[in-house]
Amino acid sequence: MTAIIGAGAFGTALAAALSVQQPVTLWGRSLPKGRTTPRLPGVVLPDAVTLTTDLATALEGQTHVILALPAQALRDFLAVEGLRLDGRGRWLVNTAKGIDLTTGESPSSLIRAACPAALIATLTGPSFAADIARGLPTALTLASGDAGLPALQHALSTPTLRLYRSDDLRGAELGGALKNVIAIAAGVAIGAGFGDSARAALITRGFAEMSRLSTALGARADTLAGLSGLGDLVLTSTSELSRNFRFGRALGAGEGFDASVTVEGAATARAVRGLAAAKGIAMPVAEAVAALAEGRADVAETLETLMSRPLKEE
Numbered sequence: 001m002t003a004i005i006g007a008g009a010f011g012t013a014l015a016a017a018l019s020v021q022q023p024v025t026l027w028g029r030s031l032p033k034g035r036t037t038p039r040l041p042g043v044v045l046p047d048a049v050t051l052t053t054d055l056a057t058a059l060e061g062q063t064h065v066i067l068a069l070p071a072q073a074l075r076d077f078l079a080v081e082g083l084r085l086d087g088r089g090r091w092l093v094n095t096a097k098g099i100d101l102t103t104g105e106s107p108s109s110l111i112r113a114a115c116p117a118a119l120i121a122t123l124t125g126p127s128f129a130a131d132i133a134r135g136l137p138t139a140l141t142l143a144s145g146d147a148g149l150p151a152l153q154h155a156l157s158t159p160t161l162r163l164y165r166s167d168d169l170r171g172a173e174l175g176g177a178l179k180n181v182i183a184i185a186a187g188v189a190i191g192a193g194f195g196d197s198a199r200a201a202l203i204t205r206g207f208a209e210m211s212r213l214s215t216a217l218g219a220r221a222d223t224l225a226g227l228s229g230l231g232d233l234v235l236t237s238t239s240e241l242s243r244n245f246r247f248g249r250a251l252g253a254g255e256g257f258d259a260s261v262t263v264e265g266a267a268t269a270r271a272v273r274g275l276a277a278a279k280g281i282a283m284p285v286a287e288a289v290a291a292l293a294e295g296r297a298d299v300a301e302t303l304e305t306l307m308s309r310p311l312k313e314e
């Protein structure tokens with residue numbers, strides 16, 4: 001049995017997808033009426049999904065718990081509920097794609113600190129909630145350094161959700177977090193009218209940044225080149241369905257953006273700065289996104305900064 005914590009777009013989509021083959025309990029701090037959520041319009045949850053706002057009920061007897069909360073909400077949630085989530089032999093599966101702005105920690109590091117007895121994994125990769133909820137074919141990475149990963153992989157795979165396992169938890173999480181930053185940059189390029197060639201350059205140079213930082217932090221290069229890194233970078237930087245891309249596009253076009261929409265890359269771009277500085281790694285695209293998101297630079301200045309960097313070898 002699986003519990004999903006967080007009834008936003010991704011939690012709702014995973015509940016719908018997993019409930020084809022097992023009972024699923026979906027917990028939300030509040031639940032809209034009618035087995036639907038405005039975060040995922042058009043999706044009605046099947047009867048096999050039990051909905052609850054009571055966390056104790058949601059967790060009772062669960063061996064698999066999926067956390068579908070935004071990265072910047074996770075630390076506070078764990079501070080209150082960590083003890084309740086923890087359990088020897090229980091899998092806690094993170095799906096947040098970000099880096100905590102206050103601590104610079106990855107979601108799984110926060111979970112490990114709050115829930116020391118549990119087994120920790122991350123489910124990540126190219127997968128829009130809307131696609132998963134509709135049962136469209138999706139391939140994802142399930143990463144963990146803990147024993148028993150193949151059994152978890154089988155428990156969470158479905159005929160339309162194909163999970164590849166990896167023991168590089170660090171790399172899988174960093175790829176998922178950093179691709180959101182680059183997707184914002186790609187959106188800016190399109191919103192500002194810089195064109196598809198500029199977007200391709202940002203994706204490629206952004207991937208180089210992602211790889212440099214991640215490998216310096218202990219990730220494997222082949223993980224970055226996989227679904228959780230390059231795969232998700234391609235999806236998020238090229239699709240109108242991506243909130244990070246749309247946020248960037250609005251920034252580039254000088255338009256406003258609904259502050260209630262989850263845009264993980266904006267906070268992660270700021271969190272990256274400390275990590276990159278500590279390792280002496282240049283991250284010009286991520287720095288440009290942080291400057292734009294914080295309103296420290298406008299699009300023209302940002303372009304000038306990026307294009308006037310010293311010429312170098314690729």
Ligand SMILES: NC(=O)C1=CN([C@@H]2O[C@H](COP(=O)(O)OP(=O)(O)OC[C@H]3O[C@@H](n4cnc5c(N)ncnc54)[C@H](O)[C@@H]3O)[C@@H](O)[C@H]2O)C=CC1
Pocket residue numbers: 006007008009010011028029039068069070071073074076077095096097098127128129130261262264
């Ligand atoms: N939507 C998508 O297509 C995908 C999202 N993800 C990742 O999943 C994570 C969650 O994203 P979404 O579900 O899309 O966001 P969302 O904005 O649709 O939903 C977030 C949910 O978290 C709840 N929440 C926020 N703070 C909370 C707190 N302190 N305590 C309890 N509940 C809280 C909100 O009420 C909301 O129901 C993000 O890190 C995102 O990058 C990953 C893959 C795909």
Ligand SMILES: O=C(CO)COP(=O)(O)O
Pocket residue numbers: 097125126127128129180183232235236241242243244245262263264
């Ligand atoms: O991570 C995602 C797809 O893999 C979702 O991207 P957005 O958060 O940009 O919508």
